[in-house]
Structures are given as C-alpha cells and as structure tokens.
Amino acid sequence: MKASYDLDTLINNFKKKDKIALAKLITILENEPEKAHEIFKYFEDISHDSYIIGITGSPGVGKSTLTGAICKKILENGKSVGIICVDPTSPFSGGAFLGDRVRMTNISLHPNVFLRSLASRGYKGGISRAVFDIGLLYEAYGMDIIIIETVGVGQAEFDIYNLAYSVIVVLVPGYGDAIQMQKAGIIEIGDMYNINKKDLGGEDIAVQVEMMLDDTVFHSGWRPPVSMTDAITGEGIEELIQNIWDHKEHLELSEAIIQKKKNRFSFKIKELIYSKIERIISERLINENEIEEIINHALADGKFKIYRIIHNKFEDMNFELKKKSK
Ligand SMILES: Nc1nc2c(ncn2[C@@H]2O[C@H](COP(=O)(O)OP(=O)(O)OP(=O)(O)O)[C@@H](O)[C@H]2O)c(=O)[nH]1
Numbered sequence: 218m219k220a221s222y223d224l225d226t227l228i229n230n231f232k233k234k235d236k237i238a239l240a241k242l243i244t245i246l247e248n249e250p251e252k253a254h255e256i257f258k259y260f261e262d263i264s265h266d267s268y269i270i271g272i273t274g275s276p277g278v279g280k281s282t283l284t285g286a287i288c289k290k291i292l293e294n295g296k297s298v299g300i301i302c303v304d305p306t307s308p309f310s311g312g313a314f315l316g317d318r319v320r321m322t323n324i325s326l327h328p329n330v331f332l333r334s335l336a337s338r339g340y341k342g343g344i345s346r347a348v349f350d351i352g353l354l355y356e357a358y359g360m361d362i363i364i365i366e367t368v369g370v371g372q373a374e375f376d377i378y379n380l381a382y383s384v385i386v387v388l389v390p391g392y393g394d395a396i397q398m399q400k401a402g403i404i405e406i407g408d409m410y411n412i413n414k415k416d417l418g419g420e421d422i423a424v425q426v427e428m429m430l431d432d433t434v435f436h437s438g439w440r441p442p443v444s445m446t447d448a449i450t451g452e453g454i455e456e457l458i459q460n461i462w463d464h465k466e467h468l469e470l471s472e473a474i475i476q477k478k479k480n481r482f483s484f485k486i487k488e489l490i491y492s493k494i495e496r497i498i499s500e501r502l503i504n505e506n507e508i509e510e511i512i513n514h515a516l517a518d519g520k521f522k523i524y525r526i527i528h529n530k531f532e533d534m535n536f537e538l539k540k541k542s543k
C-alpha cells in the first residue's frame with residue numbers, strides 16, 4: 218500500500234528542519250525508490266557536504282553503544298548527526314529497532330540527531346541503495362556528520378567501504394578477532410581499528426592488530442591507528458574521535474577524499490545505468506514472455522542444448538539491435 222502525501226508540503230517542512238518530514242521522506246525512499254528522482258530535484262540548489270563515518274564489526278561488539286558515545290561528543294561541539302543502523306542481526310538479538318532505540322534513546326531525542334534503523338533483509342533495490350539514498354537525504358537536511366553502523370564487512374550486498382569516508386572496524390577482547398580479521402582480509406578495510414570493551418581487557422588483541430598493521434604496506438600514506446574504548450563509560454572516545462578527524466584531514470590534504478566521494482557515487486550511477494539498460498532491453502528487445510519461451514524451449518530440448526539455444530537467441534538479439542540502431 219502506498220501512503221498518500223503531498224510532496225511539496227513535505228519538502229517545505231523538511232527544509233525547515235522538521236524531523237517528521239525527514240522521517241516521511243526516508244519512508245518514501247524506502248518504499249518507492251523510483252521517487253528519488255522527484256524528491257532530489259528539490260535539492261539541486263543545496264551544496265552541503267556531510268562527513269560520513271562507517272562503524273563495522275561483529276555482532277554485539279558495541280557498535281551502537283559506540284555510535285551513541287561518538288554522537289554525544291559531536292553534539293557537544295554543536296554539530297548535527299544523522300545515523301543509519303543496518304542491522305542484520307535483528308532476528309537473533311531480539312529486534313534491532315528496539316535494541317538500537319533503547320541504547321541510543323538519550324541521543325536520538327536530541328534535536329540535532331536523527332536515527333534510522335534498517336533491517337538489511339528484503340530491501341527493494343538492495344540495502345546499499347537505501348543507505349545511499351538516506352545518506353543523501355541527510356546531506357540535503359544539512360547534517361554535519363553521518364554515521365553508518367553495520368554488522369560485518371565486505372558483504373557483497375553492503376559495501377561500507379564505498380559508502381563511508383572513514384571506516385572504524387570494532388573488535389573486542391576474547392573473540393579471536395585478530396585471526397578472523399586476517400582471514401577476512403579486513404585489514405584492508407579499516408581506516409582505523411578500535412578495541413571496545415576495554416574494561417574486559419583487550420591489550421592482547423590491540424598488540425596483535427598493531428603487529429598486523431606493521432606488516433602491511435599502506436600506499437596511501439595513512440597507517441590505521443588503533444584505539445581502545447569503553448563505550449559505556451566513554452573512556453577512550455576522545456582518542457577515537459581524534460583518529461577520525463586526523464583521517465579526515467589526511468583525506469582532505471591528500472585529495473583522497475575526492476576518490477572516496479567518487480566511490481560513493483559510482484556504484485549508484487552504475488546501478489542507475491544498469492537499471493535503465495535493463496528497462497530498455499525489456500521494453501525494446503525481449504520481454505518476459507519471450508524469456509519464458511526461451512526457458513521452455515531450452516528445457517524441452519534437453520539440458521545439453523541450453524547453451525546453443527541461448528547463444529542463437531543472443532545472436533538474433535544482436536542482429537535486431539544493430540538493425541534498430543541504424
Ligand atoms: N563491558 C562493556 N560492555 C559494552 C561496551 N560497549 C557495549 N557494551 C555492551 O555490549 C552489548 C552489545 O552492545 P551494542 O552496542 O548493542 O553492540 P552492537 O555491536 O551494536 O550489536 P549489534 O548491532 O547487535 O551487532 C550491550 O549489552 C552493551 O551494553 C563496553 O565498552 N564494555
């Protein structure tokens with residue numbers, strides 16, 4: 218069911234920093250991604266840039282608590298923060314929405330904060346698309362900082378590295394994370410490493426991470442720093458935040474920020490181009506019924522003929538395409 222709304226009014230309220238309008242626009246983008254085209258037209262005169270921080274790590278390492286603690290410090294400096302929590306663990310941890318809200322209740326009530334939780338499964342157009350669109354909306358809203366929290370790294374469907382400018386990989390004592398890290402190759406993903414739950418130890422893992430980093434060559438000239446925090450008491454948060462600003466400065470001075478911004482948009486542009494091409498193909502070259510026919514034909518003729526049938530069909534399509542482009 219599609220909700221009824223008046224886009225002009227919504228946008229007007231959004232521009233007056235009305236959080237309800239922001240929430241509604243996010244919902245529209247989630248449910249009707251094709252509306253992005255109409256919505257973002259209203260913001261073409263805005264030139265605001267937000268700085269995007271990614272927080273990633275295994276379930277339960279304290280990403281949400283850390284996000285809350287970082288956010289609190291940023292707010293103390295008079296800045297605004299838009300948070301996106303991508304939470305694939307919700308079925309296990311008993312509800313991402315509730316969990317994150319409870320953990321971040323204090324900050325999410327602050328006028329300069331907006332928090333949106335997304336369940337990563339079942340997203341129309343994929344989770345990266347939704348995160349990208351919400352991030353862009355936060356930028357239009359004028360958020361100074363955007364924080365994206367997500368479980369795990371390097372999942373095909375959600376590539377935090379391409380969406381955030383500074384990525385914090387969070388580890389905790391006692392998980393054997395250093396070994397996991399090496400296996401997953403995530404040493405290439407973190408712009409910084411943070412050992413959370415330092416109240417439970419963690420010196421060992423900090424040393425292991427430092428050693429691994431010492432063995433790695435960083436062509437960018439940025440060697441990821443390692444910090445330790447207790448996200449509950451806020452101990453160590455200052456240092457972690459300093460690492461973020463140092464990384465931001467490094468990106469800006471080396472102009473690597475341009476590449477980061479390019480990465481963020483390039484996947485989106487590719488997605489838009491591919492979906493357009495797909496539409497053109499289905500409208501002009503081959504429709505669903507014809508595809509069904511090919512499938513039936515291939516199945517009826519036996520499995521070994523499948524490649525020949527597909528090959529011939531594509532030859533025909535190429536021919537059609539050439540004819541049309543003349
Ligand atoms: N002892 C200790 N506990 C912490 C610390 N930070 C977070 N926790 C606790 O660890 C648990 C998980 O914290 P979350 O912030 O929900 O962790 P998360 O990584 O966001 O979890 P998911 O989003 O479900 O993957 C909660 O019970 C927190 O209170 C810390 O520094 N020390």
Ligand SMILES: [Mg+2]
Binds near residue numbers: 302
């Ligand atoms: Mg969380």
